[in-house]
Amino acid sequence: MAQAPTSTPAKKNGKGRETVDPEALRTATVTDGTLFQVRDLEVFFPVREGFFKAMVQTQKKYVRAVDGITFDVKQGEILALVGESGCGKTTTGRTMLRLEAATGGQILYKGLPLRNFSQRSLREYRKKAQIIFQDPYNSINPKQTIFDIVAEPLEVNKLVHSQYDKEERVIKAIAEAGLRPARDYLYRYPHELSGGQRQRVCIAGATVLEPDVIVADEPVASLDVSIRNDILKLMVEHKEKLGVTYIFITHDLSLAWVISDRIAVMYLGRIIEIGHTEEVVSNPQHPYTKALISVIPVPDPEGKRVHTILTGETPNAVDIPPGCRFHPRCPEAIDICKEAAPEDVHIRDDHYAACLRLNEG
Amino acid sequence: MSTTEAVAPAKAATGQRIEHEGLLDVRELKTYFKLSDGWVQAVDGVSFVVEPGQSLGLAGESGCGKTTAALSILKLLPENGKIVSGDILFDGRNLAKRTEYGMSKIRWKEISIIFQGAMNALNPVRPTGKQIAEPIVLHEGVSDAKAMLRARELFDLVGINPKRINDYPHQLSGGMRQRAMIAMALACNPKLVIGDEPTTALDVMVQAQILDLIARLRRELDLSFILISHDLSVMAETCDKGVIMYAGHVAESGTTTNIFDNPQHPYTKRLIKAFPNIHEKREMVSSIAGDPPNLLQPPPGCRFCPRCDDRLGKCETETPQQIEVDPGHFVACHLVA
Numbered sequence: 001m002a003q004a005p006t007s008t009p010a011k012k013n014g015k016g017r018e019t020v021d022p023e024a025l026r027t028a029t030v031t032d033g034t035l036f037q038v039r040d041l042e043v044f045f046p047v048r049e050g051f052f053k054a055m056v057q058t059q060k061k062y063v064r065a066v067d068g069i070t071f072d073v074k075q076g077e078i079l080a081l082v083g084e085s086g087c088g089k090t091t092t093g094r095t096m097l098r099l100e101a102a103t104g105g106q107i108l109y110k111g112l113p114l115r116n117f118s119q120r121s122l123r124e125y126r127k128k129a130q131i132i133f134q135d136p137y138n139s140i141n142p143k144q145t146i147f148d149i150v151a152e153p154l155e156v157n158k159l160v161h162s163q164y165d166k167e168e169r170v171i172k173a174i175a176e177a178g179l180r181p182a183r184d185y186l187y188r189y190p191h192e193l194s195g196g197q198r199q200r201v202c203i204a205g206a207t208v209l210e211p212d213v214i215v216a217d218e219p220v221a222s223l224d225v226s227i228r229n230d231i232l233k234l235m236v237e238h239k240e241k242l243g244v245t246y247i248f249i250t251h252d253l254s255l256a257w258v259i260s261d262r263i264a265v266m267y268l269g270r271i272i273e274i275g276h277t278e279e280v281v282s283n284p285q286h287p288y289t290k291a292l293i294s295v296i297p298v299p300d301p302e303g304k305r306v307h308t309i310l311t312g313e314t315p316n317a318v319d320i321p322p323g324c325r326f327h328p329r330c331p332e333a334i335d336i337c338k339e340a341a342p343e344d345v346h347i348r349d350d351h352y353a354a355c356l357r358l359n360e361g
Numbered sequence: 362m363s364t365t366e367a368v369a370p371a372k373a374a375t376g377q378r379i380e381h382e383g384l385l386d387v388r389e390l391k392t393y394f395k396l397s398d399g400w401v402q403a404v405d406g407v408s409f410v411v412e413p414g415q416s417l418g419l420a421g422e423s424g425c426g427k428t429t430a431a432l433s434i435l436k437l438l439p440e441n442g443k444i445v446s447g448d449i450l451f452d453g454r455n456l457a458k459r460t461e462y463g464m465s466k467i468r469w470k471e472i473s474i475i476f477q478g479a480m481n482a483l484n485p486v487r488p489t490g491k492q493i494a495e496p497i498v499l500h501e502g503v504s505d506a507k508a509m510l511r512a513r514e515l516f517d518l519v520g521i522n523p524k525r526i527n528d529y530p531h532q533l534s535g536g537m538r539q540r541a542m543i544a545m546a547l548a549c550n551p552k553l554v555i556g557d558e559p560t561t562a563l564d565v566m567v568q569a570q571i572l573d574l575i576a577r578l579r580r581e582l583d584l585s586f587i588l589i590s591h592d593l594s595v596m597a598e599t600c601d602k603g604v605i606m607y608a609g610h611v612a613e614s615g616t617t618t619n620i621f622d623n624p625q626h627p628y629t630k631r632l633i634k635a636f637p638n639i640h641e642k643r644e645m646v647s648s649i650a651g652d653p654p655n656l657l658q659p660p661p662g663c664r665f666c667p668r669c670d671d672r673l674g675k676c677e678t679e680t681p682q683q684i685e686v687d688p689g690h691f692v693a694c695h696l697v698a
Contacts, residue, residue: 293639297594313567
């Protein structure tokens with residue numbers, strides 16, 4: 001794949017695919033406000049098995065982490081990917097940064113297919129697309145100062161030419177992440193900071209490159225409520241002031257509801273419902289979304305609601321149930337759900353849900 | 362459920378029965394931790410009562426002392442932790458003054474605990490059933506075979522197929538491990554179960570299943586329950602009474618209706634607003650500026666004062682007393698007086 005890029009925007013590589021060179025990436029523009037188009041994306045991981053099993057088995061087994069999902073990400077929005085562990089939300093986010101390779105379907109970034117990016121385009125792309133991880137304790141180097149942590153992406157990408165320039169940009173990023181006065185933090189080490197402050201350092205490390213899009217993978221799962229809310233506010237602020245697009249990956253639908261513009265609810269590798277946040281929450285169509293919303297605890301002891309508690313747990317992604325993959329746990333399942341896979345049903349505006357029973361009268 | 366008989370309190374190692382309210386009456390408990398540079402006043406004068414059959418929630422941010430308070434009840438504190446003063450009156454006995462041997466008779470038999478991380482709390486190299494049977498053998502003096510039989514019953518009770526009794530913890534899913542932890546807590550028919558963040562780190566649906574299970578078991582077995590949680594929403598949904606802690610003090614306590622419908626302490630008000638209510642109008646959740654104080658040298662006066670928007674002059678110097686605003690609803694704030 002690593003070919004010297006030429007001035008022609010597209011060049012065939014050894015496999016006959018057109019590669020996207022850095023020049024094409026630089027000149028690409030957003031059309032119709034759509035930053036990403038994800039089409040029938042599949043990410044399968046082979047299951048490692050013992051020698052004997054591998055010999056007698058006729059078919060290789062795969063973990064179908066992401067199994068055919070289609071959605072768009074609009075520029076400047078917060079799109080929440082919501083679901084329980086094992087639903088494929090993290091894999092989706094990582095694949096959008098090409099930290100995982102798609103095994104099927106494709107992702108278009110500003111209309112350019114991500115899988116055809118040359119190595120140099122990828123390097124260019126990663127300046128524009130950043131990630132924040134869940135655990136601020138393990139995702140930063142304890143032996144580096146805050147300055148070094150935040151400056152590293154600039155150095156790696158050779159984006160700064162003078163010490164002065166570097167300092168300016170690092171200080172700006174740290175201040176934007178809410179650590180003020182920024183100069184006080186520059187030469188501290190991570191162990192001197194609280195969990196919330198560390199997460200802000202991670203955010204500064206992501207925003208210092210002035211990216212178009214940040215994949216935030218459970219950025220607040222390990223934080224205290226008050227700090228959690230600060231970080232959520234910061235994300236909204238970045239979106240509004242800097243125009244950063246966020247893909248907010250969370251298991252907590254109520255947090256997604258607080259800050260996101262649109263929600264995609266995932267179950268076992270599929271998006272089962274997607275739409276505007278308030279529309280999905282106030283008018284959920286898929287039985288899984290309905291159940292999820294019904295069990296979210298609320299700070300109101302009087303407002304006791306009927307909880308739709310699903311039995312069992314999400315099956316593993318190796319042996320996916322036939323038909324609608326949710327049918328074994330679905331309170332509304334009928335016979336047809338065991339056989340036919342549901343298609344997306346249009347509800348209204350851009351609200352879609354994949355349930356067979358929505359086709360009934 | 363054959364061995365529900367409690368040990369006669371009169372036989373307890375420390376002698377006389379003490380008069381007190383409810384099943385558990387914690388009075389002015391102070392638990393400090395010794396560090397090289399002084400004492401951390403983790404729990405500093407905390408009082409609450411748990412009535413028989415009641416569920417009480419201890420809530421607050423990390424470091425507010427809720428877990429320390431619970432571990433003090435069982436005297437499972439780390440080596441540098443010490444109950445400095447106060448009483449823990451349980452069913453006629455003062456646990457604060459009890460010896461380690463005396464406590465070993467109460468732990469699990471009368472008070473048990475569900476720990477937070479089920480993966481870390483279970484021994485990975487022993488079958489789950491054996492771990493559940495162990496306290497039964499120790500406390501009830503029955504044979505291994507009988508204890509295993511009881512373990513099977515417990516598995517059934519918490520909704521795991523008894524066939525999986527010999528599975529190792531890694532063979533169970535996260536939700537099932539938490540169920541096994543609950544089974545273990547119930548092994549000796551305790552009167553009081555403490556749940557230390559029993560659903561944190563679980564998926565929402567699994568959390569709902571576990572909370573539902575706990576509610577069912579409380580009804581069926583007439584258990585008293587203390588829920589320790591940072592999540593006020595979970596407390597609102599599961600508890601009869603709540604205690605809001607801040608920096609080792611009780612900020613507010615009362616029935617959950619008192620606390621959520623008529624919060625009086627500025628901290629309680631702010632904390633409730635920090636949790637989204639998905640069934641109401643959408644609004645940004647609020648946060649509380651500043652950090653909790655360092656408990657090595659806590660500020661004089663009200664500990665919430667440095668972060669409080671409505672502070673008065675005397676908040677900085679005088680520690681507020683508990684004031685009863687409604688029957689059973691206590692608030693420690695100068696604004697209320």
